[in-house]
Amino acid sequence: MKTSADPVRDYLSTVEREASALPADRRQELLADLAEHIVVTRAERPDAAIGEVLAELGDPRTIAATALAEAGNGAAGTSGLGGVRAPARRGRVHPLVPLLMLTLSLPFMMLFPDHPGPLFGVLFRVVGAVLLITSGHWIAVQKTTGVLLAAVLPSVAVATWNLSSGGPAGDGPALLANLVMLALLAGTAAWLWRVRRA
Template identity: 45%
Template sequence: MKAAENAGNTEIDAYLAAVRREASALPPERGQELLADLAEHIEVALAERPDALDEVLRELGDPRTIAATALAESGVGAGAGAGAGPGAGNPVAPPAKQGFRDKVPALLPVLLIALSLPLGFAVLPLGTIGRLAGLVLLWVATCWRIRDKAIATFLAFVTTLGINVAVYYIDPPNPTVVDVISAVQIVLALLAAGWLWATRRR
């Protein structure tokens, strides 16, 4: 069992090393983000399919292709990776087309999550629509890792939903309890918004 795990780790390390080598022209911070994203994807995929390492790596794609895409997105020539240089004959990849997910600005879901509750106290439908829109845009956007999205979702939505269910359906609250609950929910939403703003990818 350990031998199989070690072999798998070696194969993953070799794959990530190949990506690092091909994408060596990336800015250091972007290069680290790329490798971290790939490692996270592999980890999540293997948690669901422990014996499908080769298939997971094939689905990710060739390290050169991944590096070329990352270099193009960063405005760096695709041929600027390992082994490339002036006169190397490597073409510059055209800028990658951005999809809808890439165009979602980080500020939009952050503002929706932070302001939906206060808006809801003034006009209930606005608060509900704002929270749902913020949640959808949060998970659609590519500005955050899955872990950061999950933390913000838990803070801004899961906890407040649990509080509402516990209070309104188990123990009918008095006005003082309602005020305290409202304040706690606003604080949690602001914490979630702050977390997202701090962890966004620039």
């Protein structure tokens, strides 16, 4: 890779050139994922040299070759280079699955408050969050927001209510609190469904 005033542009140009056999939409998605990864890494580690960030991503020719190989054989998964997702990963799990698991975790616990309801509710929430994080249907910011609103916040609220006297007391306030939490889960799922990549 030649050195210039803009190593990021050179890096992305090399990936684009080497991945020119990919369909245009998949190639642009790969470039967008790489650019997003670079921006996020630089924001998280502002003292890191840009060369170090690019080196962690891996050789641009290898990234392009991996994306081409995955697109050619229909394999799903990540490129394994800096955690950047190759375009062929989409479609492995239907986007509705993690959204339903996250949303239905609370009603399951409400309908079955005794064993095994809470256990299955927590299991739904954890599996839904993992499926959301590993899905190719959303970008990193959307995944993070979804996990925070649909998995972390409800878990923290329920744990706080159960471990302290600060939770809603009585059937009426507890039901209202659960309905507000359910509205948050459903709203987050609806938003994620709307912004998903086709």
